[in-house]
Amino acid sequence: MGNIRITAGCLLPLLAVLLASNVVKTQEPATPVPASPHVIEIAAKTFEFIPNEIHAKAGERVQIRLRSTDRPHGLKLNLYPEGASEDGPPGLVFDHPQDEAKVDKHHERVIEFVAARPGTYDFKCSVKCSMGHDHDRMTGKMIVDE
Numbered sequence: 001m002g003n004i005r006i007t008a009g010c011l012l013p014l015l016a017v018l019l020a021s022n023v024v025k026t027q028e029p030a031t032p033v034p035a036s037p038h039v040i041e042i043a044a045k046t047f048e049f050i051p052n053e054i055h056a057k058a059g060e061r062v063q064i065r066l067r068s069t070d071r072p073h074g075l076k077l078n079l080y081p082e083g084a085s086e087d088g089p090p091g092l093v094f095d096h097p098q099d100e101a102k103v104d105k106h107h108e109r110v111i112e113f114v115a116a117r118p119g120t121y122d123f124k125c126s127v128k129c130s131m132g133h134d135h136d137r138m139t140g141k142m143i144v145d146e
């Protein structure tokens, strides 16, 4: 089989291609590291959130760490700021549908979203944690600044 001959003339272009592809590889952007979220701890207890007013900046990724100190509670945020029309995209953008973010006694629940639009977002306990109207005053607000 004398007609298959590998010469230096064949190898050089191949080498050039290999080098070029290697260069392209190193120029690819590194896997983006998600910006660390703004962590806000909230304690839920009968019948209040502590704190009941939290702050974030527009565009910021927010991580609420909700902890119950007594019985099951939950935290449900309005997705639209106070007074805004609910036609457009929501002001708070969740990676996963929010569900009721329920948390049991002495447990912690992480709620993560991007606070896309400035405004005041009300939140409330999503668990019927009292027989009377006490549960209704278990509310709070998140103020998202420009």
Ligand SMILES: [Cu+2]
Pocket: 045, 047, 072, 073, 074, 125, 126, 127, 128, 129, 135, 138
């Ligand atoms: Cu509650």
